[in-house]
Amino acid sequence: MSKFRFTVGPWNVHEGTETFGPGIRPSIPLEEKVAKFAELGLDGVQFHDDDAVPDMNRMSEKQIVNYAKDVGALLHKHGLFAEFVAPRLWFDFHTNDGGFTASRREDYDFAIWRSLRSCDIAKALGTNKIQLWLAREGTLCAEGKNPVEKIRQLRDAFNTILEYDREIRILVEPKPNEPIDRSYCGTAGHALAVGANTVDPTRVGVCIESAHSILSGLDPAADMALALAWGKLWGVHLNDQNGIRYDQDKSFGVENLRQAFNQVKVLHENNFGEQGECVGLDVKAMRTQRADDCYRHIINSKRIFELLLEKVKRFDYQFQAKCVEEQNFEKLEMYVLELLMGV
Ligand code: XLS
Numbered sequence: 001m002s003k004f005r006f007t008v009g010p011w012n013v014h015e016g017t018e019t020f021g022p023g024i025r026p027s028i029p030l031e032e033k034v035a036k037f038a039e040l041g042l043d044g045v046q047f048h049d050d051d052a053v054p055d056m057n058r059m060s061e062k063q064i065v066n067y068a069k070d071v072g073a074l075l076h077k078h079g080l081f082a083e084f085v086a087p088r089l090w091f092d093f094h095t096n097d098g099g100f101t102a103s104r105r106e107d108y109d110f111a112i113w114r115s116l117r118s119c120d121i122a123k124a125l126g127t128n129k130i131q132l133w134l135a136r137e138g139t140l141c142a143e144g145k146n147p148v149e150k151i152r153q154l155r156d157a158f159n160t161i162l163e164y165d166r167e168i169r170i171l172v173e174p175k176p177n178e179p180i181d182r183s184y185c186g187t188a189g190h191a192l193a194v195g196a197n198t199v200d201p202t203r204v205g206v207c208i209e210s211a212h213s214i215l216s217g218l219d220p221a222a223d224m225a226l227a228l229a230w231g232k233l234w235g236v237h238l239n240d241q242n243g244i245r246y247d248q249d250k251s252f253g254v255e256n257l258r259q260a261f262n263q264v265k266v267l268h269e270n271n272f273g274e275q276g277e278c279v280g281l282d283v284k285a286m287r288t289q290r291a292d293d294c295y296r297h298i299i300n301s302k303r304i305f306e307l308l309l310e311k312v313k314r315f316d317y318q319f320q321a322k323c324v325e326e327q328n329f330e331k332l333e334m335y336v337l338e339l340l341m342g343v
């Protein structure tokens with residue numbers, strides 16, 4: 001198995017802003033973050049469209065591409081690559097009621113414009129992956145939308161992106177809630193079903209985020225397995241989450257080590273990464289973290305992954321087969337716990 005390649009996004013080093021308080025750490029310019037990512041041994045960077053091209057709403061299509069090319073050169077200088085570009089459709093007033101599932105035509109058109117520009121930015125950065133976290137695609141008011149119509153409209157938006165550029169591949173990052181109450185495409189199963197009904201299902205896959213599976217009451221490793229079974233796991237966002245509550249983006253493995261172990265295990269066993277897929281770490285530092293040590297959650301997540309990978313490689317498949325044969329899962333479970341505890 002080749003070495004796993006790790007990526008993060010600029011938003012994973014943030015000021016600490018949350019619903020109940022403003023930022024408490026100074027903003028760090030993109031150039032500085034990129035240099036630090038390379039220093040930490042990361043391989044690539046993930047981008048929102050406006051992480052790469054901040055003022056894009058006010059720029060021409062040509063200006064956007066030129067700006068993105070400069071960002072590509074910055075990555076190149078530090079030996080990094082771009083993994084994907086994700087249109088940040090949840091920030092603009094146009095997408096308050098969703099983008100692809102917006103009720104007003106002008107808002108839908110805005111969402112499409114940003115998505116097509118994301119395709120352009122992706123190509124300028126040297127990647128063909130567009131990631132769609134469908135943040136506000138659903139509704140806060142159940143009667144506010146016709147769900148069947150809107151789910152078809154979501155599919156139509158995918159088609160427009162797929163038809164715009166024949167090389168572009170869509171990675172859907174499903175999440176069941178937050179900021180939207182009722183997501184129309186909240187799980188891997190939903191995402192694959194929408195993808196299967198597009199003009200080119202072969203170019204629609206998923207990125208599974210650990211916390212999003214947990215928020216759905218599902219097991220992240222099982223969600224990854226579903227996508228792996230059909231060759232659809234094109235990305236992962238590893239992190240952790242304490243139960244079904246607000247989205248926490250904790251460091252990978254800090255809440256549930258066994259659950260994290262099984263994510264690493266399913267990725268390793270299925271040669272994740274062989275087609276260029278990356279291990280994305282979608283983690284955020286705690287609000288208490290000081291500015292002079294605000295990359296530690298990334299360092300920790302990568303280290304936890306690597307330590308768990310060593311455990312996975314030591315997993316005794318013969319012992320496991322024997323336990324399965326005897327249906328002695330108590331025995332197998334204790335073996336796994338001892339392996340994790342280093343007994
Ligand atoms: C939020 C998402 C976000 C995406 C990138 O819940 O995880 O960070 O991964 O748009």
Ligand code: MG
Binds near residue numbers: 133173
């Ligand atoms: Mg994510």
